Amino acid sequence: MNADTLTMTSSPGADAGDASAVVELENVTRVYPGRPPVRALRGVSLRIRRGELIGIVGPSGSGKSTLLNILGTLDRADTGTVRIDGHDVGAMNDRRLSALRAHRIGFVFQQFFLTPGVSALDNVADGLLYTGTPLAGRRRRARATLERVGLGDRTHHRPHELSGGQRQRVAVARALAGAPSLLLADEPTGALDSASGAGVLALLHGLHAGGTTVVVITHDHEVAGSLPRRVDIRDGSIESDRAGRP
Amino acid sequence: MSGPEPAPSRLRPRDVVRVGVTGLRARPARAVLSALGIAVGIAAMVAVVGISASSRAQVDEQLDALGTNLLTVAAGQTIGGEDAALPAGSVDMVARLGPVTAVSAVGEVDASVYRNDEIDATQTNGLAVLAAGTDLLDTVSGVVDNGRWLDDALGAYPAVVLGANAAERMGIDEVDGSVAVWLGGEWFTVAGILDPVPLAPELDSSVLIGWPVAEALLGFDGAPTTIYERSAESQVDAVRAVLPATVNPENPEEVTVSRPSDALAARAATDETLTTLLLALGGVALLVGGIGVANTMVIAVLERRSEIGLRRALGATRAHVRRQFLGESVLLAALGGVGGAVLGGAVTAAFAASRGWPPALPSWVLAGAAGATIVVGALAGAYPAARAARMPPTAALSAV
Numbered sequence: 001m002n003a004d005t006l007t008m009t010s011s012p013g014a015d016a017g018d019a020s021a022v023v024e025l026e027n028v029t030r031v032y033p034g035r036p037p038v039r040a041l042r043g044v045s046l047r048i049r050r051g052e053l054i055g056i057v058g059p060s061g062s063g064k065s066t067l068l069n070i071l072g073t074l075d076r077a078d079t080g081t082v083r084i085d086g087h088d089v090g091a092m093n094d095r096r097l098s099a100l101r102a103h104r105i106g107f108v109f110q111q112f113f114l115t116p117g118v119s120a121l122d123n124v125a126d127g128l129l130y131t132g133t134p135l136a137g138r139r140r141r142a143r144a145t146l147e148r149v150g151l152g153d154r155t156h157h158r159p160h161e162l163s164g165g166q167r168q169r170v171a172v173a174r175a176l177a178g179a180p181s182l183l184l185a186d187e188p189t190g191a192l193d194s195a196s197g198a199g200v201l202a203l204l205h206g207l208h209a210g211g212t213t214v215v216v217i218t219h220d221h222e223v224a225g226s227l228p229r230r231v232d233i234r235d236g237s238i239e240s241d242r243a244g245r246p
Numbered sequence: 247m248s249g250p251e252p253a254p255s256r257l258r259p260r261d262v263v264r265v266g267v268t269g270l271r272a273r274p275a276r277a278v279l280s281a282l283g284i285a286v287g288i289a290a291m292v293a294v295v296g297i298s299a300s301s302r303a304q305v306d307e308q309l310d311a312l313g314t315n316l317l318t319v320a321a322g323q324t325i326g327g328e329d330a331a332l333p334a335g336s337v338d339m340v341a342r343l344g345p346v347t348a349v350s351a352v353g354e355v356d357a358s359v360y361r362n363d364e365i366d367a368t369q370t371n372g373l374a375v376l377a378a379g380t381d382l383l384d385t386v387s388g389v390v391d392n393g394r395w396l397d398d399a400l401g402a403y404p405a406v407v408l409g410a411n412a413a414e415r416m417g418i419d420e421v422d423g424s425v426a427v428w429l430g431g432e433w434f435t436v437a438g439i440l441d442p443v444p445l446a447p448e449l450d451s452s453v454l455i456g457w458p459v460a461e462a463l464l465g466f467d468g469a470p471t472t473i474y475e476r477s478a479e480s481q482v483d484a485v486r487a488v489l490p491a492t493v494n495p496e497n498p499e500e501v502t503v504s505r506p507s508d509a510l511a512a513r514a515a516t517d518e519t520l521t522t523l524l525l526a527l528g529g530v531a532l533l534v535g536g537i538g539v540a541n542t543m544v545i546a547v548l549e550r551r552s553e554i555g556l557r558r559a560l561g562a563t564r565a566h567v568r569r570q571f572l573g574e575s576v577l578l579a580a581l582g583g584v585g586g587a588v589l590g591g592a593v594t595a596a597f598a599a600s601r602g603w604p605p606a607l608p609s610w611v612l613a614g615a616a617g618a619t620i621v622v623g624a625l626a627g628a629y630p631a632a633r634a635a636r637m638p639p640t641a642a643l644s645a646v
Contacts, residue, residue: 074639095563102561103252113556130561132256
């Protein structure tokens with residue numbers, strides 16, 4: 001993997017199936033039916049290369065959550081092309097999309113979504129549940145991943161015994177356990193105090209340094225400013241796409 | 247570097263169970279309460295079948311002990327509707343039949359019995375006075391509860407043996423020779439009291455006296471009214487066919503032959519109607535329990551939208567989500583089913599013990615209970631599971 005590649009501009013005309021791109025959006029629109037219909041995305045084109053750390057920034061209602069859902073194949077574009085890890089998502093059925101999520105995409109949510117009453121180890125192991133890996137293998141990978149996020153000594157703690165920052169690290173580990181091509185983090189620091197948030201951000205930077213492709217969706221300009229590439233989105237369109245912190 | 251298309255998502259069957267258990271453990275009180283509904287239904291059905299099976303096992307055991315080869319020959323009625331009588335020699339004729347192993351008889355004596363000589367003549371208590379052969383008790387498998395039976399010596403004296411009900415109605419429990427009853431104008435000493443005789447219940451409300459004393463003191467004509475006969479088990483039907491002509495060659499159509507063990511078995515069988523009714527009631531309880539499980543699962547699906555969204559994000563297909571909730575529902579029902587089967591078994595054992603019956607629980611009941619819970623769980627979970635599977639992942643995740 002070519003780590004730490006900075007891509008300065010979006011590439012609307014990128015070749016289909018560019019091997020260096022994890023995400024390729026071409027002129028993607030998404031309209032939620034209603035009166036009046038909500039045009040959440042109005043022709044978004046975005047190319048994210050392997051190994052990038054990129055922030056997608058915008059106020060609420062800007063369409064960034066819709067963009068996250070489309071990047072994560074949880075939602076489908078109405079028009080335009082979406083390629084994730086080289087696969088044309090528009091042509092895939094539920095089974096194939098689920099396979100893509102199980103093996104290639106990791107999600108981190110603002111609310112963590114850890115299973116209460118279940119140890120950190122098994123929460124992380126559940127990240128591999130739908131890959132069909134046997135339990136022993138899932139736990140082995142989970143233990144290694146927890147060590148990687150600095151929680152090797154918390155494997156048997158249950159979520160309520162962990163701090164907010166630790167919980168989000170567990171959630172990151174769960175997303176990471178399957179070694180995804182793409183890690184999507186939706187407001188990963190949104191529910192954390194600034195110190196814990198900084199810790200989680202440092203973790204994401206570390207993963208980026210290790211070669212993982214990370215997309216952070218946030219409304220927090222401070223968070224976005226710390227990332228190597230920053231895409232501002234407003235009213236369903238990309239407003240700017242530039243390098244963040246030099 | 248974009249790899250080939252990833253292998254399909256897969257949820258191992260073992261993990262379906264694991265996920266279901268985790269889901270139920272998250273809200274243990276709710277799981278137990280909704281499983282309780284199923285448990286009550288299953289327990290009711292298991293206990294009903296178990297108790298009825300135990301009752302039948304008791305009858306079988308009784309028949310085993312008493313034998314089913316006893317035939318009762320009664321004089322019956324003449325074509326004119328009057329009570330017929332059997333010829334005096336009929337007992338000997340039955341005894342001459344090859345397969346017959348034991349034969350005895352009672353003859354109705356035209357006399358009444360009273361506790362003492364002060365009692366009004368109409369107050370007979372409905373008790374019959376019977377002259378009995380000395381081998382009667384062995385033939386009908388009767389047991390003397392207290393005192394002694396009319397043997398050859400006693401049969402010639404005014405001594406009486408009371409049937410179980412007869413003793414109760416006259417309020418007699420002493421058999422030491424100090425108690426006498428007023429029988430046909432003579433005092434008869436009470437020599438013994440019988441246990442109830444299941445194969446010849448008519449003896450229970452009778453008083454029995456010796457054949458010789460009946461003839462000597464009470465003008466008994468020596469004609470038997472009822473003959474009791476045992477034969478080899480395999481020959482019962484053959485004997486039954488020839489008995490009427492044997493005991494009453496002139497009017498065989500007057501004779502009625504019955505097999506008392508059939509009546510005992512039939513009494514057990516009539517309970518089946520009640521059993522079926524109770525079983526249906528248990529089925530209704532099970533249905534209500536199933537509705538409770540469905541309700542619980544619908545609520546669970548609504549509450550766990552974010553979990554469903556998370557699982558979809560982790561790579562679960564719609565089928566996996568459906569399977570998870572269906573599995574959870576079946577597990578919930580199975581939890582109730584196991585509890586109910588144990589409860590029903592305990593009720594059966596306790597009830598059988600209180601009646602002195604051998605506890606019996608046919609294995610098909612347990613298999614049926616297991617099958618019923620799986621079906622109920624699957625039916626109850628079908629709709630909630632389909633709802634969970636249909637939920638779009640984005641809606642599920644944004645619902646927090």
